[in-house]
Amino acid sequence: MSTTQSAAATTALAAIPRNQLMLFWKVYEERYDEVSARATEELLALPEFAALASQITEEETAVRREATRLMLNQGVDTGSWEAYAENLVAQGEMYGEMGVSFVSWFKAVGVVRNVILPHLVTAFGESTDDLVEGVLGMDSFFDVAMATIGNAYLVKKESTIKVQQDAIRELSTPVLPLREGMLVLPVVGVVDSHRAHQLTQDLLEAIRRSRATVAVVDITGVPSVDSKVANHFIQTVEAAKLMGTTVILTGLSPAIAKALVTLGVDLTKLNTVGDLRGGVEEAERILDHRVSQIGA
Amino acid sequence: MDDLEISVSSSRQIPVISEEGIVLARQAGREMSAALGLSGTDQTLVVTAISEVARNIILYAGRGVVELEVTTGPNGYGLRIRAVDEGPGIADIELAMRDGYSTGRSLGLGLPGARRLMDDFSITSEPGQGTTVTMVKWGGTAVPVVEGASP
Amino acid sequence: MAVPILRQGDILLVTLQGDLGDADWAQMTDHLLDRVAERRTRFAVLDLSVVDVLDSFACRTIVGLTHMVALRGSTMIVAGIQPNVAFAMVQLGATLPGVATALDLDHALTLITHG
Numbered sequence: 075m076s077t078t079q080s081a082a083a084t085t086a087l088a089a090i091p092r093n094q095l096m097l098f099w100k101v102y103e104e105r106y107d108e109v110s111a112r113a114t115e116e117l118l119a120l121p122e123f124a125a126l127a128s129q130i131t132e133e134e135t136a137v138r139r140e141a142t143r144l145m146l147n148q149g150v151d152t153g154s155w156e157a158y159a160e161n162l163v164a165q166g167e168m169y170g171e172m173g174v175s176f177v178s179w180f181k182a183v184g185v186v187r188n189v190i191l192p193h194l195v196t197a198f199g200e201s202t203d204d205l206v207e208g209v210l211g212m213d214s215f216f217d218v219a220m221a222t223i224g225n226a227y228l229v230k231k232e233s234t235i236k237v238q239q240d241a242i243r244e245l246s247t248p249v250l251p252l253r254e255g256m257l258v259l260p261v262v263g264v265v266d267s268h269r270a271h272q273l274t275q276d277l278l279e280a281i282r283r284s285r286a287t288v289a290v291v292d293i294t295g296v297p298s299v300d301s302k303v304a305n306h307f308i309q310t311v312e313a314a315k316l317m318g319t320t321v322i323l324t325g326l327s328p329a330i331a332k333a334l335v336t337l338g339v340d341l342t343k344l345n346t347v348g349d350l351r352g353g354v355e356e357a358e359r360i361l362d363h364r365v366s367q368i369g370a
Numbered sequence: 371m372d373d374l375e376i377s378v379s380s381s382r383q384i385p386v387i388s389e390e391g392i393v394l395a396r397q398a399g400r401e402m403s404a405a406l407g408l409s410g411t412d413q414t415l416v417v418t419a420i421s422e423v424a425r426n427i428i429l430y431a432g433r434g435v436v437e438l439e440v441t442t443g444p445n446g447y448g449l450r451i452r453a454v455d456e457g458p459g460i461a462d463i464e465l466a467m468r469d470g471y472s473t474g475r476s477l478g479l480g481l482p483g484a485r486r487l488m489d490d491f492s493i494t495s496e497p498g499q500g501t502t503v504t505m506v507k508w509g510g511t512a513v514p515v516v517e518g519a520s521p
Numbered sequence: 522m523a524v525p526i527l528r529q530g531d532i533l534l535v536t537l538q539g540d541l542g543d544a545d546w547a548q549m550t551d552h553l554l555d556r557v558a559e560r561r562t563r564f565a566v567l568d569l570s571v572v573d574v575l576d577s578f579a580c581r582t583i584v585g586l587t588h589m590v591a592l593r594g595s596t597m598i599v600a601g602i603q604p605n606v607a608f609a610m611v612q613l614g615a616t617l618p619g620v621a622t623a624l625d626l627d628h629a630l631t632l633i634t635h636g
Contacts, residue, residue, distance in 0.1 A: 282604050286624075312616050313608055315622060316610060316617060316622055317624055318622040
């Protein structure tokens with residue numbers, strides 16, 4: 075995927091008229107270290123970069139700066155932009171991965187343009203044609219650069235969000251085989267319809283795999299339990315029951331239970347115990363007696 | 371060696387004129403949702419919903435047809451199911467969509483249940499003009515091969 | 522489609538396979554009730570581990586069958602409902618009130634010997 079992105083950037087950069095690029099690069103290269111340092115300074119000042127800023131050494135920064143300069147030089151001189159294009163994509167992906175806001179990196183990287191412009195005027199002030207061409211070159215260059223970084227940023231951000239959401243979902247609903255025949259499912263975080271369905275499916279699949287006859291579902295970590303969420307858990311309990319498994323619900327405070335009953339939720343369908351430990355003890359009792367009320 | 375290619379047409383019509391039609395409609399639903407790459411869970415939801423609406427056709431109209439069609443939406447492919455009959459129609463759709471099972475009625479309409487199983491759901495019905503139930507399950511990933519296209 | 526019913530002492534085992542039409546359910550119900558009546562039968566186990574869909578009709582039939590079996594002095598246990606099927610059933614709102622369930626045939630037999 076990033077190869078198509080860098081290929082697009084390579085083509086776009088190669089399409090910029092060479093004379094425009096050369097005029098722009100002439101000024102940029104003269105001021106390269108200074109301009110580059112300014113941009114780096116702006117970036118590292120962002121809170122998201124705090125950790126990175128403390129780890130990165132002066133030497134490393136200098137090395138990277140030089141490498142980018144060489145890539146730019148190669149591009150302008152030979153028209154071969156592959157390396158720089160990949161660099162742009164990698165940059166965007168890094169910002170996306172680090173969770174930097176779009177505006178933040180845009181402003182930081184855009185500093186370069188603001189710094190170069192006055193120098194362009196100074197360098198070409200005498201010759202209007204050259205100034206115009208130089209500015210056009212700069213604009214075209216930055217258009218491609220920003221668009222490439224931006225696109226890579228968005229793509230990476232979207233996939234990072236999805237990975238994070240999946241990870242959160244995974245983390246918050248591990249199904250733990252505590253003992254043969256028993257599963258424990260600690261639920262943490264907000265439970266909406268989608269998550270509730272996922273939870274139910276995960277639990278049922280885990281019951282099938284581990285052949286459990288008792289499952290303890292702990293909802294201490296669920297911030298709010300309204301009648302909708304309660305009904306979701308009732309469904310989970312009923313589905314497990316169809317597979318012959320008893321579900322013990324723990325972590326439902328008496329206050330919330332009372333409120334739910336007032337709202338018309340039929341809590342008799344739930345086997346509730348105060349806390350997780352109590353629930354596990356109850357589960358062990360059930361397993362030890364191997365009692366399952368027939369016809370209940 | 372040639373691979374055995376299973377091609378699924380992008381639409382199928384299953385006449386439902388007896389209770390055997392319910393089974394045929396279910397099987398067609400299973401085949402098409404599997405071909406569309408729907409998850410095992412979603413396939414079961416689809417087949418169950420089809421069973422409910424097909425049964426409704428037999429119960430209230432005596433005969434009708436279940437149409438299955440691949441459809442595209444903003445997030446990919448889906449399976450659209452239309453249960454069409456020319457029966458007496460539903461006088462009060464809102465009433466029909468209220469759950470009957472909680473009051474203990476064994477002959478509650480399968481419509482509210484089917485709605486819970488599917489993503490999109492709508493009914494058009496006029497007394498004396500029959501009923502059409504339309505429902506969609508999204509989440510298909512596989513591209514269906516049109517019957518007759520060369521491999 | 523004839524549904525096989527096996528007897529093991531005072532336990533009957535019914536294994537449903539594939540997709541059953543209404544007539545198949547009716548046939549199975551009649552057949553099972555006959556077998557329950559023919560000899561002392563403590564338990565009848567309905568094995569649904571190879572059934573991939575249970576609609577509201579199937580659920581009503583199972584509940585009715587459980588009661589009829591009980592009237593004849595036996596207890597029915599429904600075993601092997603698959604996760605996807607259980608999920609669809611609760612979404613549909615068609616649960617099996619008053620019906621004993623077990624994860625699979627093995628668990629059903631454990632239930633019978635230890636319950």
